[in-house]
Amino acid sequence: xxxxxxxxxAVDVRNLxxxxxxxxxxxxxxxxxxxxxxxxLIGPNxxxxxxxxxxxxxxxxxTEGSVKVFGYDVISQAADVRRxxxxxxxxxxxxxxxxxxxxxxxxxxxxxxxxxxASEAVDxxxxxxxxxxxxxxxxxxxxxxxxxxxxxxxxFMLKPKLAIxxxxxxxxxxVHASYIRKLIKDYANKYSVTVIMSSHxxxxxxxxxxxxxxxxxxxxxxxxxxxxxxxxxxxxNLEEVFIKVVDIGQLxxxx
Amino acid sequence: MGSFLPLVEKEIKDLLRDPRIYxxxxxxxxxxxxxxxAISAAMQSSIETISREGVKVAVIDLDETSISHEFIGFMHGxxxxxxxxxxxxxxxxxxxxxxxxxxxxIVVPNxxxxxxxxxxxxxxxxxxxxxSMGLSSVGIFSVIESVLNAYSRALxxxxxxxxxxxxxxxxxxxxxxxxxxxxxxxxxxxxxxGVLFNQFFMGSGIMVPIVLMLVSMTVAQIAATATAVENExxxxxxxLTLPISRYRILMGKLIGSAVxxxxxxxxxxxxxxxxxxxxxxxxxxxxxxxxxxxxLPTASLxxxxxxxxxxxxxxxxxxxxxxxxxALSSDVRISGSLVGFVQIPIMIPMFMVIYGDVxxxxxxxxxxxxxLPPSYPMLIAQSMFFSELPFEALLGIPCSAAFTVFLVYLTxxxxxxxxxxxxxxxxxxxxxxxxxxx
Numbered sequence: 143x144x145x146x147x148x149x150x151x152a153v154d155v156r157n158l159x160x161x162x163x164x165x166x167x168x169x170x171x172x173x174x175x176x177x178x179x180x181x182x183l184i185g186p187n188x189x190x191x192x193x194x195x196x197x198x199x200x201x202x203x204x205t206e207g208s209v210k211v212f213g214y215d216v217i218s219q220a221a222d223v224r225r226x227x228x229x230x231x232x233x234x235x236x237x238x239x240x241x242x243x244x245x246x247x248x249x250x251x252x253x254x255x256x257x258x259x260a261s262e263a264v265d266x267x268x269x270x271x272x273x274x275x276x277x278x279x280x281x282x283x284x285x286x287x288x289x290x291x292x293x294x295x296x297x298f299m300l301k302p303k304l305a306i307x308x309x310x311x312x313x314x315x316x317v318h319a320s321y322i323r324k325l326i327k328d329y330a331n332k333y334s335v336t337v338i339m340s341s342h343x344x345x346x347x348x349x350x351x352x353x354x355x356x357x358x359x360x361x362x363x364x365x366x367x368x369x370x371x372x373x374x375x376x377x378x379n380l381e382e383v384f385i386k387v388v389d390i391g392q393l394x395x396x397x
Numbered sequence: 398m399g400s401f402l403p404l405v406e407k408e409i410k411d412l413l414r415d416p417r418i419y420x421x422x423x424x425x426x427x428x429x430x431x432x433x434x435a436i437s438a439a440m441q442s443s444i445e446t447i448s449r450e451g452v453k454v455a456v457i458d459l460d461e462t463s464i465s466h467e468f469i470g471f472m473h474g475x476x477x478x479x480x481x482x483x484x485x486x487x488x489x490x491x492x493x494x495x496x497x498x499x500x501x502x503i504v505v506p507n508x509x510x511x512x513x514x515x516x517x518x519x520x521x522x523x524x525x526x527x528x529s530m531g532l533s534s535v536g537i538f539s540v541i542e543s544v545l546n547a548y549s550r551a552l553x554x555x556x557x558x559x560x561x562x563x564x565x566x567x568x569x570x571x572x573x574x575x576x577x578x579x580x581x582x583x584x585x586x587x588x589x590x591g592v593l594f595n596q597f598f599m600g601s602g603i604m605v606p607i608v609l610m611l612v613s614m615t616v617a618q619i620a621a622t623a624t625a626v627e628n629e630x631x632x633x634x635x636x637l638t639l640p641i642s643r644y645r646i647l648m649g650k651l652i653g654s655a656v657x658x659x660x661x662x663x664x665x666x667x668x669x670x671x672x673x674x675x676x677x678x679x680x681x682x683x684x685x686x687x688x689x690x691x692x693l694p695t696a697s698l699x700x701x702x703x704x705x706x707x708x709x710x711x712x713x714x715x716x717x718x719x720x721x722x723x724a725l726s727s728d729v730r731i732s733g734s735l736v737g738f739v740q741i742p743i744m745i746p747m748f749m750v751i752y753g754d755v756x757x758x759x760x761x762x763x764x765x766x767x768x769l770p771p772s773y774p775m776l777i778a779q780s781m782f783f784s785e786l787p788f789e790a791l792l793g794i795p796c797s798a799a800f801t802v803f804l805v806y807l808t809x810x811x812x813x814x815x816x817x818x819x820x821x822x823x824x825x826x827x828x829x830x831x832x833x834x835x
Contacts, residue, residue: 199638202818221640229638235630237407239414251403252639280414 151210152177152304152336153198158207160193160360167193169360171207175353180330180337182351184344184380190360191340192232195308198338199229212303228302230293232309232340238282242273242292245281249296267299270329272321287318294322298329305330307339311346319343323350344380356384363387401645404636408653412623429608429668452540453499455482457490462510468521468548469505475544491524500526501541516556521545608668609711609774610747612661616712617719617739620654624723625732633724643812647720651805654716659709666705669778700781707773707794714770714801715739721808725820746772770797 153175160168168190175181183191196202197209200220208215214222236245246267250260268277271291281289290310297305310326311319327350330337341347347354348368356364356371364371364387368380377383454477458465472479482490482502490502502524512519523545525538554566627633636646718739726732746766749758758766766772777790811817 196634196818201634201637224638224640227638229635231631231634233631234635236632237411238626238630239411240407244410248403248407249639252641 150177151175152179152212153181153338154208154210155194155198156208158194158197158209159205160190160197160202161205167360168197168204168207171357171360171362173355173362173365175336175338177212177336178334179352180327180339180350182347182354183338183340183357184342184347184354184384185340185357186342189342189357191342191357192308193360194357195229195306195338195340198304199227199306200224201229226303227306228297228300228304229306230297230308230310232312234293235289236281236292239280241280242271242277242284242288243268245292246271246277246296246299250299253300263299263301266301267295270298270325271295287314287321290314290318290322291325294325294329298325298333298335301333302335305335305337305339307337309340309342311341311343319346326350344384348380354380356380356387358388401641401649404641404646404649405653405656408623408650409656412619412653412657415619415623423664426664426668426671428611429672433672452476452501452537453478453480453497454501454503454541455480455490455494455499457482457485457487457502457504459485459507460505460509464510464513465505468509471548471551472503472544475547477540477544487522487524491526494526500537502526513552519552607747608665609708609771609778610743612665613712613715613743613771614740616654616657616661617715617722617743618736620650620716620719621723621726621732621736621739622719622729623654624650624720625726625729626723628724628726629728637812644809647805647809647812650720651713651716654720655709655713661712665708666701697781700777703790703794704774704777704781707770707777707790707797710794710798710801711771711774714797714804715743717801717804717808718742721804721811724808724811724817742769743771745769746775767793768797768800770801773797 151174153173155174156172158168158171159166171190171194173181183194185191193202197204197216198211200216200223203217210216211223212226214226216223236242240248243264246264247260250263250267251257254260254263271277271294273288273291273295276284276288281292284292294307294310297307307326311322314322323346326337326339329335339347339350351368353367354365354371355362364375364383366374371380371383372378375383375386377386454472456469456472456479458469458481469479480499482493484490484493487502487504494500494502504522504524506520506522509519509521511517523541525541550570553570557564557566557569624633627636637643639646719736722735722739723732726735746769749762749766749772773790773794780790811820
């Protein structure tokens with residue numbers, strides 16, 4: 143399999159099932175993400191968002207089903223997936239005793255074998271993070287918002303084909319959350335990065351995402367663009383959509 | 398290898414900038430010379446005190462004869478500071494002495510002179526009042542015993558001279574002359590092995606294992622904490638999604654830790670050398686209050702190299718254990734409670750080396766000790782000044798290195814997030830169940 147046969151599909155998830163012992167975290171999850179799209183997986187805590195993203199990021203193995211990233215299978219071609227993907231874990235920190243610049247430089251040098259490429263990536267990241275002179279400070283002196291900006295910069299400096307962002311604004315204040323959302327939107331567009339992100343903040347994904355899937359108890363319960371979903375469910379925002387979908391338990395419209 | 402070096406750099410920088418690591422790194426270079434100098438200073442001061450003031454002895458002379466006076470004069474002559482006890486009752490005299498700095502009471506009973514002059518066995522009662530188990534007490538007691546032996550010898554010589562004036566008493570007393578030497582590798586020292594053993598026991602037998610344990614445990618704890626922090630901060634999760642193999646990620650971590658460990662090892666050996674030098678520059682007390690210097694036995698370059706290699710393997714081993722524990726811990730608190738397990742393979746050889754002779758243990762236990770990499774630096778330190786390196790060490794170091802490599806391999810197999818997250822999840826569930834039970 144190679145990238146030429148993905149037919150514009152960046153992520154193809156089919157009938158994904160994941161068990162942790164006897165606990166079924168994912169129950170037949172299926173969705174597709176198109177190239178260049180910003181796709182949101184939204185749902186409450188424990189819905190299975192992080193598990194799905196960890197499988198996409200080659201961290202976990204599915205119990206059943208298949209997942210392809212730009213045509214690469216996440217199990218048999220995990221190394222290829224890792225070359226084109228960049229992942230941000232929920233609440234991810236960084237090495238406390240390194241400076242922000244050192245951290246970015248180390249990450250860039252792991253990806254890029256050419257010194258020039260790595261150096262350009264670091265310059266991009268410094269620009270994306272907007273940390274200014276603070277980039278030379280130790281990470282242990284950073285606030286949560288600054289750490290998240292550093293991580294977003296780390297993800298986009300690589301210009302990956304796919305960025306996987308797990309709850310990128312969780313725990314941030316309004317100002318930082320808004321800043322991060324803008325970064326995601328701007329740089330996904332600027333570098334043509336396909337983004338798949340999770341959130342339980344419905345309003346956030348409405349602003350950032352081109353298309354979303356509502357997930358509950360390990361299954362997709364609704365999928366479409368924010369406008370499609372609001373119109374279909376006759377709701378003023380996605381939060382209302384979600385409550386209606388979960389309460390009624392109806393099948394989702396196809397996006 | 399291009400993408401591997403940044404991981405090593407990350408590890409070294411992150412570890413060396415953690416202030417806690419300096420406790421482990423600097424402990425040997427500070428503690429060992431301080432202890433060595435403290436022991437040296439304490440012994441020096443004891444010897445100087447004894448030489449300056451003389452050993453204080455109180456005497457109850459119940460015989461009050463010319464021979465008993467001669468005996469007291471003999472003690473004076475050999476440098477003892479003899480005074481008459483104010484009380485003639487032994488119990489009262491001891492009570493009085495407890496409050497003074499005199500630690501010896503000699504009682505010359507009635508009939509002393511008549512026994513001596515009629516060549517019957519005479520008796521003196523010596524009471525040693527122990528106020529501490531310090532080195533100075535040991536010195537004082539050995540001085541008294543030597544003086545009494547000298548007097549006894551003088552009596553024998555006088556007896557022999559009176560009976561057979563043509564015979565040299567020395568020849569009768571010592572028909573066989575024994576001179577004790579202690580052979581330490583290629584050096585022959587004119588001292589008894591007991592003296593040497595006493596001084597070395599503190600060093601090789603106790604100090605080296607304890608300080609090595611401190612270094613190993615600190616490094617293991619730091620590796621465990623650093624890895625657990627990676628879990629907690631999700632940096633390990635991010636590392637595992639990078640286009641680099643899990644084996645290289647682990648090797649980056651271990652090599653980074655090993656570089657730091659090597660620094661610790663160098664500091665350890667410097668500390669050890671300073672310690673032994675301060676111990677061997679000590680004068681040794683002899684019976685007559687005089688002092689002689691002990692020649693310094695040296696260890697060969699090869700034994701230092703072997704010590705260095707075995708230390709490195711031991712520390713690498715401890716670091717691998719630390720990484721395993723840290724990787725299995727979803728946060729620093731869990732790692733803190735699990736890291737105690739690392740102590741087991743480090744403390745067992747330590748106690749075996751301190752309290753026993755490994756060679757005389759049952760085979761199964763001996764094999765267990767020889768399988769553990771931390772055993773070797775302790776065994777080498779124990780023998781490096783006295784003999785050739787033990788055969789077990791030469792054979793065991795490659796085996797323990799192989800064991801360590803196997804442990805690293807196992808760790809790399811564990812560093813698969815599927816396994817790691819499943820084990821962490823199970824540990825978490827177990828903890829939560831444990832909490833749920835009232």
